[in-house]
Amino acid sequence: MAAQNKIINNFSITIATVNGSGSQTANTTLLRALFKMGIPVSGKNLFPSNIQGLPTWYTIRVSKDGFTARRDEQEVFVCMNPASFEKDLAEVLPGGAFFYADHIKNPITRTDISVYPMPIRKLVKTADVSPGLRDYIANMIYVGILAHTLGIDLEKIHSALDFHFKGKPKPIESNINMVKAGAEWASKNLSKSDPYWVEPMDKTKGLIMADGNTAGALGAIYGGVQFAAWYPITPASSLAESLNEYLPKLRKNAEGKHTYAVVQAEDELSAIGMTVGAGWSGLRSMTSTSGPGLSLMTEYAGMAYFAEVPIVVWDVQRIGPSTGLPTRTSQGDLTFTNFMGHGDTQHVILLPGSVNECFEFGSLALDLAEHLQTPIFVLSDLDLGMNQWMTDAFRYPDKPLDRGKVLWEEDLEKIKGDWGRYKDIDGDGIPYRTLVGNRHPKSGYFARGTGHDEYARYSENPQVWEANMNRLRIKYKTARTIVPKPIIDSSEKSDIGIITFGSNEPAVYEARTILKLEGITTDYLRLRAIPFTNEVAEFVKSHKRVYIVETNHDGQLNQLITIELPGQAKKFKSICLDNGLSLSASWIKEKIQGMEAK
């Protein structure tokens, strides 16, 4: 094929397999091999709520320009699943490439694409592995065929396998042998008629490839987490499992003792209950869950807010209401979390927008919780939490741990034991606390979710109640000044502003790039925390139209910003999508273009 017709490093590969068939190893190996070639990539797993048998798709986007958002278009397709064959075949872009396992006997109904049958079963029989492993290893054949056809470096595939199998020679060898068998077959038998190629670049230097849940766990570990309780739930489980993986390696002291404890609870009620108990007793304490678990945590969240107990709650969001689509992404817990609890409750929320930020906020959330003596919610999502992303290498924290206002024996000695647990000495709404084990005779107090005065004594007095609630509002104001500020790009000096948060970042970034090519410039604000800092109001005030882009049904950030800035509400234009998929740039672009044309 003539060189000028080649399409290099700018397409998507989707692999259709049967859930539970071990394709995840093959797919992430491809992803990491491309990353190791220096080509910007992203990978998204679209999987069912099922252990084995239902269709699953994995999409790898190769982008020389560094775009990592989901695309709606797929140029290269690998179909290993008879059940999805017809649909998959229909989805390939004209001019695209369609690889399929040749034991699937469905008719090929298209002539506008390159079609490559692959003798998967025949090749796998030649492998020197037990029959039970054949299904798993069969996926490595398409890795080999793709490697040959697209030009992926086999050495990089080898080192990606080395990464996956943590250097264990046996599985690495049996897998790479299958890859080689696939590549060899392709070199002898497959004549390439599609234009898609990869070529090495140098655009992944300084980057690592990780998922947000691992990053969040590592962030917490470097942030000194001491206690975690959790209950299994997709898509949050891997966060706690990462704690269990890394804590024993990173947090044993010189005597081999653990400076932490992780407990798998009986349900989310208990997971947060344990977290509150640990937070109250002075441990840096966290739990991690997703929507249904968060619902169960509500009562304790309200109590922790009111009794002023530092805890961190990670919510790796999936789509709801109810059980919803347990394996699909969403940002639908924003308003719920903001007000979580009965009575007047307002929580502090962190909104990481990248894997690196999951790491950073893993630590920061623990600092803020102890500083503010309140629950800190970190809202990630399935897309960010479970998919592998290129991201900046994790940076070692540059500040000491913030343990907040704690009085130990010597502190109480100095003030002759004259203190009140809920007394606002400093005017920032944040009182002082003592921790269990403090032996000073004035150290103890009785924490409670019932009405209490400045000395933590039970009180039903109306003035006492009001004064306490007012102080909690002062504390919330203090939070405004210390939570992470938004990321802002106002360099276009446009009338149009876009506000978004979390994992929407790559799609919005790409949409702005395309919009600009088509003559629409935009400024940008990515929110990183609630309460809103002053920068949000300033950004809104300095733009005529503000598009609020989010992945939920009702435009929840739009709702919260409208409450925050009612006078500016006319400017807000809500763009939201809630179908289980992450946003694509072309969808955002079309929405904004359409609304601008009106």
Next chain:
Amino acid sequence: MAIPVTNTNQIGLQKNDYKGLPSTLCQGCGHNSISNQIITACYELGLVPEEILKFSGIGCSSKSPAYFLERSFGFNSLHGRMAPLATGAVFADTSLKALGVSGDGDTASIGMSGFKHMLRRNTPMVYIVENNGVYGLTKGQFSATAEVGLSLKHQGTNPYMPVDICMEAIISNATFVGRSFAGDPKQVKELIKAALNHRGVAVLDIISPCVTFNNQVNAFHSYTWGKDHEAPLHEISFVPKLDEIILADDFMPGTVTEVCLHDGSMIVLKKLEKDYDPTDRWQALHMLEESQRNNWLVTGLIYIECDTPTLTDRHNLPDTPLNRLTDKDLRPAPETLDQINSSML
């Protein structure tokens, strides 16, 4: 030689140092009597109030920790959620003792799951259930421990079988299970002392009559029924490890069982009518089953095992309390992060 009159205990504290605020519960409430025994037990054991953590859930019983040990740290948590809260808190400093007070609604209805999971983890704490068969604070509805057929003025007749807290505790692998009656303060006190010295979870199901809503003569949870029907398994005394055990004359061989606790202190059980071995789980369950069928209020130390590792034992914690560790203990060295980054290339 005259023994000087002293009003302080072995660590120089007075009984007042163990008291709390005045109770706001009803006059004659069994819970007040239990609070008094907690105060006396801690005073007599010479515990440092700051070294005791108090926990409770929601309900009349759960208010009571305000009425004892005012100097201690305490947490009045949510309805049915004391167990997980205490489970998280005991990790902070394992040199402290945890003492929780809950009720029958709090434990056997809304909090059953957390209660049983706390037991299977052997969370080191004393867990007292002040069991009166009704929800007092909401004006007398049946609780899950109310006997079938119990009739109450505004509630009608209870159609359901009761939950036996001690049986639930034993089948959930609790390592110390006792039952007592608020009208038997000496036994309550000795059981509390023993429980406070048990290494692991200690459940005390104390029948504690609600004088306002469930104290009819024929009700299982009433004072009258208890006084008339309490059948102690043994006469129980707790002997701290420092005291030399001198058996009284009437403690004939074969009439006394000694259970040695982890810290060297001892529970001395004097035989009453029948032989009873509280280290025999099967016998304990059999006895509870028999009592349930016959509506007997059998009290005493029902079950004990002394050598099971506690929740915190299983976590390999350092000697320094976790909540006193500093940055250098809690943040891994910078080079470890470099290694992690390079493992993710």
